[in-house]
Amino acid sequence: MGSSVSMKDRHQAAREGLPEPRHAIGGRRLSTDGAGRWSHVDPSTGEVQALVPMGGAAEIDAAVTAARTAFPMWRDTPGVRRREIMERLARLLDEHRDELARLTVLENGASMATALHMTGLARDWMYYYAGWADRLDGRVASDRAYSGFAYTVPEPLGVIASIITWNGPIMSMGMKLSPAIATGNCVVYKPAEINPFTSQRFLELALEAGLPEGVLNIVHGGAEAGGALTSHPDIAKISFTGGDITAHKILDAANRNLRPALLELGGKSANLVFADADLDTALDFSVGTCMVNAGQGCSLPTRMLVERSIYDEVVERAAAVARAMPIGDPLLESNFVGPVITPVAGERILNTVARASAESGARVVTGGVRMEGEYADGWFIEPTILADVPPQSDVFRKEVFGPVLTITPFDSEEEAIELANGTPYGLAAYAQTNNHARIRRLGYALDAGSVLFNSAMAPVHFAPFGGVGLSGYGKEGGPEGLEEFIHRKTVMIG
Structure with a gap:
């Protein structure tokens, strides 16, 4: 349907056939709602599009x-069989890429281009870890003074509790589930209540x-299910x-059972722009990447630091890039x-901008307002x-989680x-x-889990991704991501 159709009509048509x-518990499909029902609202139109049963x-x-x-x-399924299943799933993710992207747009308002990219990333993670499923091995350990024989065996942990936030559901499923199932674990997955459709599909x-x-x-x-899951004694990780x-609540629950946790939390990623940079490329990347998913991403470069000799030019050009950015119905790939x-979230973001201007002297160069007209019922x-x-x-210090780029000079x-x-x-x-x-x-000098130069972006499936400080701990991606879901048993023969 073309852009001449109203946004509400376009979204109503897109909802046809929503899962x-x-x-999903073993082979059963249940609609029990002991914790009530969640009215799922399309963030673009403000319309309720599903009632989600809330488990406890x-x-x-x-x-x-x-x-x-x-x-x-x-656990005992041969690795080659696990690999075949995961490779088949990766192909299906690719074949259903448009459908999964549409569901993502309806769930969280991501632009179609972003949703398609996220679905492609889920496919890539699934392919990558499929390739490891039949390549997990141990090592022989030896010592001249020991007359016996020792070796190690990689073993899955058991049942993994997987909990994700709402901003990138299909990508997060690829990131979290693929290494867990490749290594022979089983998973209980609690999606954010905002993301019922992609998880079902x-x-x-x-x-x-x-x-x-x-x-x-x-x-x-919601919270009741999350608390029950993280405190369950039969969860291995x-x-x-x-x-x-x-995360603090999760760790409190995990500590009661002495269970380990992998935490991928928030960020306030700095982006240093030096005078020797290619500004055309740097600013298109820096402003564009900050606004991906309406700025709702944990690792986006939302805090730009600019060498003073180019500061005024960068502010002016960054504002021009932002003003030219297509905003509107996320179902249209042109936006x-x-x-x-x-x-x-919308009120919080606008209040943050207003407070930054009133209390700290920050200057609103462009934006900072809610769109009206056809878009008035969404955010x-x-x-x-x-x-x-300053x-x-x-x-400057706290996550905004919205389409806001801060700029600060340095000398x-x-x-x-x-x-x-x-x-x-x-x-x-x-x-x-x-x-x-x-x-x-x-x-070396920047304190972060990933340091990215000249338009590089993370996460990627083939390298470790994870933070330090309040950004969490543990790694997703690369061989390091596999190690999060296995333990190395030592076997010794006298």
């Missing part, structure tokens, strides 16, 4: 039991690919993506920025540039490093420079 949200402790316990029952079978495709029932179980729910406040997720916020942002301000490389490292987060750091000696220095 019915149900809990009973559904979680049943799902963990189903996963435990399936675990011996899946992902499971259907996984079963079509040959994944046995019980290996992947899904319980829709918790894998969580979200905020640090929820780059869609709505933010909820009215609460569309114009891409926003805040200049002259380092001591809240907007030396040393000051830039100090400013970049001046928050409690450390998920990613960026720099735009053509000085190779500086690249080597910054690679």
Whole structure:
């Protein structure tokens, strides 16, 4: 349907055939709603498009039991068979890429281009870890003084609790589920209540690919389900993506059972722009990447630090890029920025911008307002540039999670490093420079799990991704991501 059709009509048509949200527990599909029902609202139109059954402790316990029952079978399934199933699932993700992207747009308002990219990333992660499924091996350990024989065996942990946030559901499923199932674990997956559709369809495709029932179980729910899952004594490990406040609650629950956790949390990623950078490329990348998913991403470069000699030019050009950015109905591939997720998020973002201007003297160069007209029932916020942002301000140090780029000047490389490292987060750091000696220095000096130069982006499936400080711990991606879901048993023969 073309752009002459109204946005509401376009979204109503796109909802045809939405998957019915149900809990998937072993071979059963349940609509039990002991914790009530969640009215799922399309963030673009403000219309309710589904009622999601919210599970609680009973559904979680049943799902963990189903996963435990399936675990011996899946653990003992030959690695080559697990690889074949995962490769088939990766192909299905690719074949259904348009459908999964549409579901993502309806769930969280991501632009179609972003949703298609995220679906492609899920496919890539699934292919990558499929390739490891039959290549897990141990090593022989020896010592001249020991007359026996010793070796190690990689073994899956058991039942993994997987909990994700709402901003990139299909990508997160690829990131979290593929290494867990490749290594022979079973999973109880709790999607954010905002993401019932992609998880349901992902499971259907996984079963079509040959994944046995019980290996992947899904319980829709909120805090009650999350608390029951993370405190369940039969969970072997918790894998969580979200905020640090929820992470503290998860760790409290995990500690009671002495369970390990993998935490991918928030970020306030600095982006250092030096005078020797290619500004055309640097600014298109820096502003565009900050506004991906309406700025709702944990590792986006939302805090630009600019060498003073080019500061005024960069502010002016960054604002021009932001003003030219297509914003509107995310179902149309011509638009780059869609709505933010909820009215609460929208109010918080606008209040953050207003407070930054009133209290810290930050200058609103462009944006900072909600779009009206056809977009009035959704939460569309114009891409926003805040200049002259002081380092001591809240907007400099804390995550906004919206389409807001802050810009602050620096006078030396040393000051830039100090400013970049001046928050409690450390998920990613960026720099735009053509000085190779500086690249080597910054690679060591910036405190972040990933340091990215000249339009490089993370995460990628083939390299580890994870943060330091309030950005969490543990790694997703690369061989390091496999190690999160196995333990190395030592076998000794006298």
